[in-house]
Amino acid sequence: MRDFSYLRATSPDAAREAAALPGAMLLAGGTTLIDLAKCGVAEPEALVDISHLKGLDTIEVGEHGASLGALAKMSQVAGHDGIKSQFPAVSEALWQAASAQIRNMASIGGNLMQRTRCPYFRDPANFSACNKREPGSGCSAIGGVTRGHAVLGTGGACIAMYPGDLAVALVAFDAAVHLGERQLPVDDFFLLPGSTPDKEHAIRPGEMITAISIPASAAARRSTYLKVRDRQSYEFAAASAAVGIELEADGRTIRDLRVALGGVATKPWRAWAVEEALRGKVLEEDAVRRASLLAVEGAVDHGANHYKIELAPRVVARAILKTGAIA
Amino acid sequence: MTSQTTIHLTINGHDHSLEIEPRVTLLDALRDRLDLTGTKKGCDQGQCGACTVHVDGERVLACLTLAAQVEGRAITTIEGLAQEDGTLHVVQAAFLQQDAFQCGYCTPGQIMSAVACIREGHAGSDEEIREYMAGNLCRCGAYPHIVAAVRQAALEVAS
Numbered sequence: 425m426r427d428f429s430y431l432r433a434t435s436p437d438a439a440r441e442a443a444a445l446p447g448a449m450l451l452a453g454g455t456t457l458i459d460l461a462k463c464g465v466a467e468p469e470a471l472v473d474i475s476h477l478k479g480l481d482t483i484e485v486g487e488h489g490a491s492l493g494a495l496a497k498m499s500q501v502a503g504h505d506g507i508k509s510q511f512p513a514v515s516e517a518l519w520q521a522a523s524a525q526i527r528n529m530a531s532i533g534g535n536l537m538q539r540t541r542c543p544y545f546r547d548p549a550n551f552s553a554c555n556k557r558e559p560g561s562g563c564s565a566i567g568g569v570t571r572g573h574a575v576l577g578t579g580g581a582c583i584a585m586y587p588g589d590l591a592v593a594l595v596a597f598d599a600a601v602h603l604g605e606r607q608l609p610v611d612d613f614f615l616l617p618g619s620t621p622d623k624e625h626a627i628r629p630g631e632m633i634t635a636i637s638i639p640a641s642a643a644a645r646r647s648t649y650l651k652v653r654d655r656q657s658y659e660f661a662a663a664s665a666a667v668g669i670e671l672e673a674d675g676r677t678i679r680d681l682r683v684a685l686g687g688v689a690t691k692p693w694r695a696w697a698v699e700e701a702l703r704g705k706v707l708e709e710d711a712v713r714r715a716s717l718l719a720v721e722g723a724v725d726h727g728a729n730h731y732k733i734e735l736a737p738r739v740v741a742r743a744i745l746k747t748g749a750i751a
Numbered sequence: 752m753t754s755q756t757t758i759h760l761t762i763n764g765h766d767h768s769l770e771i772e773p774r775v776t777l778l779d780a781l782r783d784r785l786d787l788t789g790t791k792k793g794c795d796q797g798q799c800g801a802c803t804v805h806v807d808g809e810r811v812l813a814c815l816t817l818a819a820q821v822e823g824r825a826i827t828t829i830e831g832l833a834q835e836d837g838t839l840h841v842v843q844a845a846f847l848q849q850d851a852f853q854c855g856y857c858t859p860g861q862i863m864s865a866v867a868c869i870r871e872g873h874a875g876s877d878e879e880i881r882e883y884m885a886g887n888l889c890r891c892g893a894y895p896h897i898v899a900a901v902r903q904a905a906l907e908v909a910s
Contacts, residue, residue, distance in 0.1 A: 429754060430773035430819045451820070458776070458815045459797050471773070473820055499809075523886020524868065525800060528809045529816070657885035 425461045429470045433477060436632060440604070442472040444630035450474055452495060452531040455522070456538045464548050465539075465557060475531070480634060485510055489639040494533030494602075494632070498590070499524065501532055511638060513596065513647035513666045517589040517686075520651045523658050533633035535590050536601065536613065537625065541660060542584035544568060555581045556621040570726040572660070575733055577690035578724055582621030584690060586614065589651065591692040593666040594636065596684035597644045602635040603627060610636070614691035624691075643668030643680045650743040651686070652735065661687030663736040665695075665719075667743040671707065678702050678748075683740055685719060688732045695719040698740060707748045709741075716741040758822045762787065763831030769818075777821055778802045778813035781828060789829035789859045793888070800887035803860040804828050810867035829859035832866065842866050842904040849900035853891035861887045865901045874905035 433439035443450045447469030451457055454475075460466035474480075480495040485506025492501055501507055502518035522530065530538075544551045544564035553562035565573055565583050574585040594610040601613045613626050627633070638644065647668035653659040664686035670679045681702050683695040697718035705711055716737040723733045760767045762785065769784050778795070781787040781804070793801030795814045802813040805827040832840040842865045845851070852858045864887045868874050873883035880901045881894075889897065 425774050427754065427772050427774050430756065430817065432819075451817075454817065454820065455797060455812075455815050458817065461774075462796060471817075473817075475820060476823075523800065524871075524873070524883050525803055525810050525812045525864065525886045526797060526815075529811045657882050 425458075426467050428461075428468050430473065431470065432473045436474075436477060436480065436604075436634065439472050439474045439477065440630055440632050442470070443632065445470065448472055450632060452534040453497070453529040455526050455530045456534060460539060460546070463546050465546060474632070481531075483507070487640060489637060490514075492532050492636045492638075494634050494636070495531045498522070498527040498530045498532065498535060502527065509645075510640060511593070511597065511644050511647065513593040513644070513649040513668060514590065514638065516649035517593040517651075517664075517666060520649065520657075521589040532590070532636060535588060536610070536633060536636070537627075538588055539624070540584035541587045542573065545584055556584055556617070556624075559620065559622050566726060569728060571728040573726060573729045574690045575688050575723040575725050575729055575736075576685070576693055576720065577616050579617055579619070579621075581619055582617035582690065583726060584617070584621065585687065586689060586691045587660050587687075588692070589649065589661065589664060589686055592664060592684045592686035593647075593649055594638065595692040595694050596666040596668060596682040597638050597641060597647070599636055599638040601633055602637065603631040604634055606631070607637075610692070611694060617690050641668070641680070641682075642670035643682045646670065646747060647682070648743055648747045650739055650746065652739050653687075663687045663732055663739045665736075665740045665743040667740070667747045669707070669744065669747045671748070676706050676708075678705055678707050681744070683719065683744070685736055685740065688720070688723075688736045695740065697721055702744075707744075709745060712744045712748075713737075713741045716744065756819065758819050760785075760818065760822060760826060761824070762826045763828060764825075771818055773817065773819050775818050776814055777804070777816040777818045777826070780818035781813060787828050787830055791856055791859055793857065793860075798888070799857070799860075800864060801857050801860040803863040803887065805863060805867060808867075808870070810864050827863075829863055832862070840866065841907050842869070842900070845900040845904035845907070846897075849896045849903060851896040851900035852889075852893050857887060857889045857891075861889065861897055865897075865904065868901060869905045869908050874901055877902060880905075 449468040451471040551564040573583045651664040668682040685693040701715035791801040793799035
């Protein structure tokens with residue numbers, strides 16, 4: 425790991441100012457940044473430590489929704505009573521992510537900034553071609569070992585998967601990222617790779633995530649995060665789904681449905697087509713299974729990751745049936 | 752660019768002052784500068800849990816924590832668990848009684864993780880113990896005995 429200078433920020437404004445200097449980066453929990461610095465992917469010249477700033481770690485849940493301070497830890501949000509009761513999919517996405525130690529370290533803001541786990545991206549010593557690291561250098565994953573790569577939202581420049589869980593639930597429930605004064609839907613905060621896979625987030629130099637807000641909804645209250653993976657715990661998703669359902673008074677007709685996918689796409693993936701196909705329909709298994717196939721419309725595989733195209737609709741269907749409690 | 756900085760760490764109740772580069776992790780500071788080698792370096796990438804320590808009572812990974820970042824926080828390592836007279840912590844004793852290790856390399860991290868797991872209230876069933884101890888890998892595969900040790904210690908703490 426290259427040496428860098430270390431500055432402990434005393435206020436959010438001071439942090440933003442220091443982090444806007446060339447070569448400087450914000451440091452919160454460090455679980456992504458220190459790891460990537462060790463891999464040789466991140467080469468900061470200066471780290472601006474915001475983990476000691478006061479007042480940015482509050483978690484508030486009220487009738488209009490939740491506000492999560494950027495420095496709240498994953499473990500604190502996962503275990504918060506209001507989040508568990510009003511946004512169960514958010515709590516479940518968090519406690520099924522990483523390990524207890526990492527959840528105690530990683531901040532909510534930093535969680536949104538985590539980078540892909542693409543092994544080619546993470547190994548500059550052995551793979552010089554990576555458009556995400558070095559724009560224009562090529563993609564080592566295409567034609568390589570692709571079992572963990574994305575099938576949705578890919579392009580010729582990059583097929584790296586978005587690895588997170590929390591943001592999948594956030595996208596499903598129309599959460600917003602607060603960057604000081606500016607705020608953006610989480611869905612717009614994450615960018616498709618297109619021809620600029622090095623740019624993953626719509627954050628500008630000098631900006632810092634200060635909070636995440638999630639509007640209250642009946643669908644969020646009745647929600648689940650289902651994560652299917654190669655081992656039962658401490659593993660990234662092979663495919664996952666955040667699902668929320670609001671039923672009509674008859675207890676069987678779908679009034680509102682939210683579906684987002686993880687583990688299959690280059691960004692947290694809202695499955696709009698599944699939602700539209702089932703809204704207003706009676707919640708029954710055949711219709712759910714048919715509609716869930718729409719989750720992978722337009723999917724493109726690269727050989728070893730083909731299984732995700734089969735798996736993702738099944739995960740979506742199971743999550744919908746489980747959340748609707750007819751499974 | 753090599754820049755030394757002086758930091759003050761509170762480890763197992765004792766204050767230490769050391770000159771380090773800002774890039775030095777808490778793990779390397781403990782092992783290489785302070786001779787506290789009970790905390791182990793496994794993967795050094797946040798994947799194995801061998802370096803688990805407590806910062807302000809919460810379990811974290813020392814390999815992904817900069818030493819400079821925890822200045823002013825209370826750090827507890829495996830060396831700080833037993834009492835001054837050598838009486839073992841209830842989790843340490845349970846690991847011995849349940850034979851919860853083979854080679855022992857992951858054991859300090861397992862024990863630090865288990866102490867926190869019980870304190871968090873995440874040791875209510877074998878299933879919950881397995882989930883909340885998942886961040887500590889054991890190459891020898893001593894998992895059944897580790898679960899038994901955590902279960903035993905959790906019951907002793909509760910009584």
